[in-house]
Amino acid sequence: MPKSVRELAVVLILIGGGLIILFSAPRIRGGGPATGIFYAILRPFQQVTTNLQGRISDTWKGYISLVGLRQENKALKEELRRLKGERTDLLNAEVENRRLKKLLNLRTRHDFPSLVAQIIGEDSVGWYRSFFINRGSSEGVASEMAVTAAEGVVGRVTKCAASMAQVLLISDPSLSVDCRLIRTRDRGVLNGSSGGGCVLRYLDLRSDIKSGDEVVTSGLDSIFPKGLPVGKVESVRKGPQGLFLEAQVRPAVDFSEIEEVMIILGRPAGFDLQPGLEKKR
Amino acid sequence: MSEFVFFGFCSLVGLLLQSTTMGLFMPADYKPDLFLILVFWAGIRTTFINAAGFAFAAGLIMDLFSGAPIGLFATIYCIIFISCGYLHAVFQMDGLAARAITVLGATVVSGCIVLLARRLAGTIDLDWNFVQWVLLKALTTGLLSLVAIPLLDRLWNGYSQFVGVRIDG
Numbered sequence: 001m002p003k004s005v006r007e008l009a010v011v012l013i014l015i016g017g018g019l020i021i022l023f024s025a026p027r028i029r030g031g032g033p034a035t036g037i038f039y040a041i042l043r044p045f046q047q048v049t050t051n052l053q054g055r056i057s058d059t060w061k062g063y064i065s066l067v068g069l070r071q072e073n074k075a076l077k078e079e080l081r082r083l084k085g086e087r088t089d090l091l092n093a094e095v096e097n098r099r100l101k102k103l104l105n106l107r108t109r110h111d112f113p114s115l116v117a118q119i120i121g122e123d124s125v126g127w128y129r130s131f132f133i134n135r136g137s138s139e140g141v142a143s144e145m146a147v148t149a150a151e152g153v154v155g156r157v158t159k160c161a162a163s164m165a166q167v168l169l170i171s172d173p174s175l176s177v178d179c180r181l182i183r184t185r186d187r188g189v190l191n192g193s194s195g196g197g198c199v200l201r202y203l204d205l206r207s208d209i210k211s212g213d214e215v216v217t218s219g220l221d222s223i224f225p226k227g228l229p230v231g232k233v234e235s236v237r238k239g240p241q242g243l244f245l246e247a248q249v250r251p252a253v254d255f256s257e258i259e260e261v262m263i264i265l266g267r268p269a270g271f272d273l274q275p276g277l278e279k280k281r
Numbered sequence: 282m283s284e285f286v287f288f289g290f291c292s293l294v295g296l297l298l299q300s301t302t303m304g305l306f307m308p309a310d311y312k313p314d315l316f317l318i319l320v321f322w323a324g325i326r327t328t329f330i331n332a333a334g335f336a337f338a339a340g341l342i343m344d345l346f347s348g349a350p351i352g353l354f355a356t357i358y359c360i361i362f363i364s365c366g367y368l369h370a371v372f373q374m375d376g377l378a379a380r381a382i383t384v385l386g387a388t389v390v391s392g393c394i395v396l397l398a399r400r401l402a403g404t405i406d407l408d409w410n411f412v413q414w415v416l417l418k419a420l421t422t423g424l425l426s427l428v429a430i431p432l433l434d435r436l437w438n439g440y441s442q443f444v445g446v447r448i449d450g
Contacts, residue, residue: 022356
């Protein structure tokens, strides 16, 4: 067989292999043993890089803030004594913070068992909106679990390994969340939009939805508990066929700012209603 | 074998940069695709079979560390590898600018395939925002390749001299 034909055959086999893997993958992505191995290898590196990056950033910011402040050196020395006292207070606060974080693992503002996780990396390619957290199946995390922050809903777990998991954000078009408007009680389906925010679709044409209305989870999608803040309506328009209203929603969470999230460890079904009850209505 | 050590090291560094540090410099949506540059570079620097294997493996790694379904980027990178290889064979893209333009084009192709796959899955509406997204990402990837390709060349030359690998490019 000529070399060029053989080489072409190899590439075609690889492409075929990729397509077979792509189309034979299960609909609900949990990650196999290969995922676990890769995640286990990369996790420490990501953790170290993230921590190092934070330290370098802090050092740089500190340096910048000090440029041009030499004339204030004398005044700063006078303040040194006071700062030493404050340092002791800060150390106490740090210890208290650690204690509170541990408490947060046990008890949250929700009634559901939950776990705090640190964000250690973001989507590698950038075509999807997701990030990685430093908790995995060894601590009870599983695919399809809801992820929230203090401000509101963040996303849900998609791929999960023993010590690391991937979270798809609500700003990604692939993720759908069943939502409700607090003021009008109208229901709709929230998806991420290409512009970066979210779109609330399938709202009734008679809905009295207005800019500034708050959107919360309805609890009917069996993933997110009822009543979690999602965002605020920015604008309203008619859908493509004019059958429904659509609203542009600004997420309550600023995804570029968050560093820690909370995973709700409840079963991904039956938060609000018995599974299947909504269909029977 | 020693080539794969180099590819593995570059992949690890690239993956760490893309999943952590790169987000500091630009919005996550528009950050450059380092792995695509790496696949393109491997295609013009090493043997066909090695580069093809690397393209497939790099794609699988990207699938694991992104929201993509497993197999999507493995397929995309193989398609891009063979397309770029064909273009290189026909047009002899020896200049850095020509290579950067090819990387830009490859990113556009990659983005279009990803968006098409997502559209077929029924999860997105294709609109002007996506066109903007693809073009800006292609631009950042193309611009970065102007720096990354010479850097990879230098690293590869140093590595080759150190371990005695044959230099093809």
